[in-house]
Amino acid sequence: MNDDHVIVAQATPPGVAGVSIVRLSGPDSKIKKMIPLLSNLSVSAVKPRMASFAYFYDQLKNKIDEGLLLYFEGPNSYTGESVLELQGHGGVIVPRLIIEACIYHGCRQAEPGEFSLRAVLNDKMTTLKAEAICGLIHADNEAQARAALRSMRGDFSEKIANIEKRIKHFRVMLESAIDFDGEDINPNTSLSELVIICEEIEKLYHQTQEAVSVNHDQHVCLLGPPNAGKSSWLNRLMKDDVAIVNSEAGTTRDLIEKRLLIKNRWVQITDTAGIRETKNTIELEGVKRAKAKIDSVDLVVWVVDVNDLSDLDTLSKDLPKSLITDLKRMLILWNKKDQHKVIQKDLNWRSHSVHCVSSFDEYDVRLVLDLISKKIIQPTSDAFYARQRHLDILIKINHLACEVLSHSQEKYDVVWVAEVMREIQLELDKLVGLFSTDDLLGEIFGSFCIGK
Ligand SMILES: Nc1nc2c(ncn2[C@@H]2O[C@H](COP(=O)(O)OP(=O)(O)OP(=O)(O)O)[C@@H](O)[C@H]2O)c(=O)[nH]1
Ligand SMILES: [Mg+2]
Structure with missing residues (x-):
């Protein structure tokens, strides 16, 4: 898998920015040859680990930018090979011209994660550490x-x-x-x-x-009878008017999926059609999709209307038993509490605490966010x-x-x-990562970004 080509890639994201870095890695003799080809500096003028001011050249030796040139002599570098970094002005064109010049002079565009792969192959770090670096780069x-x-x-x-x-x-x-x-x-x-x-x-x-x-979003869905206030809750949690709210029962039909960061955890919240028996084929499809969602989510927020004359036993007849008995996977809200001075409803049902809330109440919005965050898995302080x-x-x-x-x-x-x-x-x-085959290494490092 390892070869003696000099690899090159832009280490900074492409686009308008203050600085852009083009990084090369390869055998020392080949890296040294690149110094006078890409810049006005001679090899002897460049000291390892010292920044030198330089003009950068394209493949025809036209001056295209100025900036800092850094040379790391292997094995004292990220990859364990010799590494050259050209730090110029940000933008799309200059780094591209520098990379084109490198390729013209015999370098190869690096594959995703190839710098880290070389670091692992040269014993500069373990596969686990390289994977953790990738995790850090992609952390959101x-x-x-x-x-x-x-x-x-x-x-x-x-x-x-x-x-x-x-x-x-x-x-x-x-x-x-x-x-x-x-x-x-x-x-x-x-x-x-x-x-x-x-x-x-x-x-x-x-x-x-x-x-x-920790690296995956938690999935939460809002479920309940029509008109209970599910879409209102989605809008309040998202602090945005993302779903249509209407006093007519059966407003939502499609699944409406939104992403929200709740206390350090990304959560996908899905609003669903109100579950009821209906002859309307479109609504029926909505109810089918809502029910299908139940099994795949980490948490069901069951929204019921305090004005509903039925009790929770009757209202829950459409819910799977496995969900009702799962205290961790269900959060129950009696919604529209603002319409009653005194609420005579079950606040304890089959070992669940049932919360009286109103989607109009800012305090309740914070309360529900807190309740959701307590139900979904929170990373412990020593999670790796x-x-x-x-x-x-x-x-x-x-x-x-x-x-x-x-x-x-x-x-x-x-x-x-x-x-x-x-x-x-x-x-x-x-x-x-010991004894890894080339295929496995390719799979591990293929998910890295180019230039790392
Ligand atoms: N008084 C009061 N009304 C609310 C509350 N939450 C929602 N509503 C009203 O209840 C009605 C239905 O709200 P929606 O959010 O559309 O209810 P839904 O559960 O999404 O309804 P479907 O999509 O039809 O299943 C709207 O008129 C809302 O303004 C609340 O806390 N208090
Ligand atoms: Mg709705």
Whole structure:
């Protein structure tokens, strides 16, 4: 996968800006050759890690910009190879001309993530750290950025390394027992060590699940009978007039999806058609889509009208039982409380707290935002950055651990336990990016941006 081409890319986003940086990475002799081709400077005039003022040239040696030229001599650079950075004025044209000149002189446009990939291949960082850097670049809220920083600092790798150390130690114990025909092994000690390892794996699996979820939006839908005030609530939460509100029942038919940041968490909120029996084919389709949404969301905000004469048992007849019993996945609002001085409605229903609110009331808007944020998963203060790739591997590892543990409690087979531990260790190596195939590396770094 690694080649000795000099790669080049714009490291800053294209467009109008104060500064733009074009970055090159490759073998030292080739990088040095580029210095006088791209600028007015000779190689001897450039000192590693020192900024030099330079004029930049296009492929015909026309002066096109002026700025700073930086040379990092490998391995003391981001990629571990020699790196050249040309920092010129921002804009679309100048960086493009510089890159064209580089390609004219034999460089190759970098693939997405190729600078980071070279850094990993040159042992400048682990795959986990490179992935965390990618997470930091793509973070779109503070919680994600903090989690990525924790992974860059090594929190995730440290957790993996601790488990791996334990497994290695355990394997030595098992292997020697196998070699000496079980003489040295105490099955009870060995089983309790196995229990600890499996518990640690399970803990890491759950932490990784949480870490992956930090990078994804939470999904919330507004559900309830027609005219209860669902669209009014969407508008109030979004602080915008995004959905039509009308006193006529059956106003909303399509799903209306909006994105909102609630206390550090991106939430997709969907307004739905009021659920009722209807002969209108368009509304019927709306009701079908609303019901279909229930299973795929993390939280259902069930909006009911305090003026409704029915009780919650009757109103909930269209809701799946699994939702009603799930206290974490449902938030119930008696809406339009402003129309009553005294509200004689259930405020506790099947273990749910039911909240009386009005979409007209600013205080209630803040209350509902707070209630939603408490129901959806909030990243813990030590959450780290992880991707689906890591979770997929941990699902496999956790499955292996659960299997070996449940069988071992009935019959302890040292040879089999040793074999499974070896398999788990290989999977842990994949997790940190050791022994990765070219395909896997391509997949990991393909999701990076160009120039990183
Ligand atoms: N008094 C009062 N009226 C409200 C409140 N919330 C909404 N309404 C009114 O209730 C009516 C229906 O509101 P919508 O937001 O359109 O209700 P909906 O649940 O989206 O209705 P459908 O789309 O038909 O299912 C409108 O006239 C709103 O102004 C509230 O808190 N108090
Ligand atoms: Mg509506």
